[in-house]
Each structure stands twice: as structure tokens, then as C-alpha cells.
Amino acid sequence: MITINFKKRKFYLLTLLVLVFSLALNINTAPVQAGSDELPSLHEAYSEYFSIGAAVNSSTINTHRNLIEKHFNSLTAENEMKFDHLQPREGFFTFSRADEIVKLARENNMKVRGHVLVWHSQTPDWVFVDKGKTASREVLLERMENHIKTVVERYKDDVYAWDVVNEAISDDGYQTHREDSPWYQIIGEDYIAEAFRIAHEADPEARLFYNDYNAVQPQKMNKIYNMLKGLLEDGVPVHGIGIQGHWDISSPSVIDIMQAIEKYASLGLEVQITELDISVFPWNDRRKLAEPTAEMLEKQNKRYQALFNLFKRYQDELTGVILWGVADDSTWKDNHPVQGRKDWPLLFDEDHQPKGAFWEVIQAAE
Ligand code: GLA
Numbered sequence: 001m002i003t004i005n006f007k008k009r010k011f012y013l014l015t016l017l018v019l020v021f022s023l024a025l026n027i028n029t030a031p032v033q034a035g036s037d038e039l040p041s042l043h044e045a046y047s048e049y050f051s052i053g054a055a056v057n058s059s060t061i062n063t064h065r066n067l068i069e070k071h072f073n074s075l076t077a078e079n080e081m082k083f084d085h086l087q088p089r090e091g092f093f094t095f096s097r098a099d100e101i102v103k104l105a106r107e108n109n110m111k112v113r114g115h116v117l118v119w120h121s122q123t124p125d126w127v128f129v130d131k132g133k134t135a136s137r138e139v140l141l142e143r144m145e146n147h148i149k150t151v152v153e154r155y156k157d158d159v160y161a162w163d164v165v166n167e168a169i170s171d172d173g174y175q176t177h178r179e180d181s182p183w184y185q186i187i188g189e190d191y192i193a194e195a196f197r198i199a200h201e202a203d204p205e206a207r208l209f210y211n212d213y214n215a216v217q218p219q220k221m222n223k224i225y226n227m228l229k230g231l232l233e234d235g236v237p238v239h240g241i242g243i244q245g246h247w248d249i250s251s252p253s254v255i256d257i258m259q260a261i262e263k264y265a266s267l268g269l270e271v272q273i274t275e276l277d278i279s280v281f282p283w284n285d286r287r288k289l290a291e292p293t294a295e296m297l298e299k300q301n302k303r304y305q306a307l308f309n310l311f312k313r314y315q316d317e318l319t320g321v322i323l324w325g326v327a328d329d330s331t332w333k334d335n336h337p338v339q340g341r342k343d344w345p346l347l348f349d350e351d352h353q354p355k356g357a358f359w360e361v362i363q364a365a366e
Helices: 002-029 065-071 096-107 137-154 182-187 191-202 218-233 254-265 294-313 356-365
Strands: 051-056 074-077 111-118 159-166 207-212 240-243 246-248 270-279 318-323
Touching: 051 065, 051 111, 074 096, 074 318, 096 111, 111 137, 111 191, 111 270, 137 159, 137 182, 137 191, 159 191, 182 191, 191 207, 191 218, 207 218, 207 270, 218 254, 240 254, 254 270, 254 294, 270 294, 294 318, 294 356
Parallel strands: 051 074, 051 318, 074 111, 111 159, 159 207, 207 240, 240 270, 246 270, 270 318
Antiparallel strands: none
């Protein structure tokens, strides 16, 4: 009797060991795929709070399609809806790349944020020149109107919100507007109001945003706030503020972000975090590394966690959070004009696997 029991116990023990072993092996050899069903979906986790978007481009809509379809319910074209892409020569519009992004959104029932109608950058030189000289205010206003109308009307059924004007406010303490912008120099500061009026006329249903970086830095925030307040008082159809969110592991402070959300929302505007990515380097670290250190990634995890906890707290004011890219193998920060180095700022790694930060964001939703 005793011998049989002992044999049985040995048998159970062995089976258990084999089971544990094969499970462990299985975990090691078959990581959960980022697009797979076992992984929670980012946008589903946040469905009660706000939409979760990503900036995509003509190549990532193919190379990162599984991730995009599973985790995001809003798309922004990283470059394909900018002036230089849509109208490289006067009257010559090229929509095919933007159309592909819109098609992907349509097929997956995603929203599209239009980005961007009027900006000093990525706008072709011809826009500001007429017969070899600087264009007049009238000519530039006419070109602006033609561009906005053509683009906004074309995407009326698909684009629910537009960044109408991008980065019009100066970082310089002595200036309000970015005075080196040719839009400002040629038209004057009312180019902003004009752009919003034209966009509203082209699509009265579209949500119209002013979008900027450093928009939570107190001094610049006050300038943006005053500009928006003035526009609203003049009856200009502005509906939202886009806080870009190209941040890092140490700045800006959560308090600054919180105060900015409250201040902009006090104008009755909806607030979106339109271009979120969190560098693993603090702002004053200029090193280039082959890999991020464990400590950097840990800080990035905590930072994403703190931010999404904050965003969730402001779910009544925030209507969207958009990551500026999909995975760390393809982000603008790697080609940044100053730093130009690997930066690992997103929620999925270079192999498209979820990072620690992804899990923190998922947990913050619970
Ligand atoms: C700004 C623009 C974006 C993009 C980023 C950098 O934030 O709004 O369109 O160009 O810079 O990639």
C-alpha cells in the first residue's frame, strides 16, 4: 500500500514538474504578439474616457497595420496632410497618400484628425511668392482660402477635427506671435482668425483646433490662452486646443500639464493631447546610446503611468490622446534635427512588442 502511494506521489510530482517546465518554455518561446487577441487593446481600455490615436504614415500603415488596427481608434497623418504634401505646386493637389490613411480609418471605423492646414513649416516656398516677389496679403489670403476649402471639403465625411493653425505663438518672452512665420509677416496676426473662419465655412461640422508645443509651459500657455480667449470673444469658430506632448521622462511637470488643461478648458474648449511621445532621455541629456538603460525605461513607465492617471482624471475635458507614432522602430525623434538618435519614446518596442509603459497605461485605465 505504502509503496503504491509513494509511486503515485512520485508520478504526480513528475507530471507537475513536466507541466511547469513546458509552461515556462512556452512563455519563453512564444511571447504575446502585440496585435494578438490575448493582449488588451489600448483604445478599448480607454473607451469610456477618450479616444486613443496614433500618428501614422504611408509606410507604417503597412508595416505596423496589426498594431494600428488593434490599439487605436483615431488616426493622424504624420505628414501626408501637410501643405507640401497636398499642394506641392499651385493648384496641383496630390491626395493619394492621405487617401490611403483615410481608407484604413474608414475600413476600421476609426476617426481621423486632420493635420494641418496652416503652419510656417512644411509649406512650399511658392505659397509666399508671387511673380518673383513676396506675395501680397490679398494673394496669400486667397491661396490660404483655396487650400483650406479644397482640402477640408474633400475630407468632410472622414475628418472629424482639424488642426487649423499650428505653432503660431512664440517661445520668446518678448513676442506673442511667432513673428518669423511668413503667414504672420505677410497677412498679419489675423491670419489665424481667417484660417478658422474659412475652415468652418468649408465644413461647419468639423471640430477646429489650435495646436502647439510647449503649450503647458506657464508663460507660453498664458499667451496661447489669451490668444484663444480673444478669438472666442471675436466669435471666431475655435473648438479645441491641441497640446502636442513631445515630452520626456522628467519634464514638463504633471502640475503644469494639469493647470494647462484646466485653464484651456475654462474657455469652454475641448482639449486633446495631440502628439504624445516620451523621450527616455531627460531634456538636458545629449548622449547617444545603443540601448535605453533599465533605469530609463523604468522612469518612462512611471511617467506614462502618471500621465494617463492624470488624463483619466480629466476625462471630462480631454477628448483624445494621440501618440506620435506606433512603435519605437519608426519615430520622428530618431531623425530629430538636433538630437538625431534612438529615443524609444512610444508604448511598443522595435519588435512591436508591448513595453512596460504599455502595461502601465493599460493599468491606469482600470
Ligand atoms: C510638430 C508638428 C508635427 C510633426 C512634429 C515632429 O509637432 O506639429 O506635425 O512635424 O513637429 O515630427
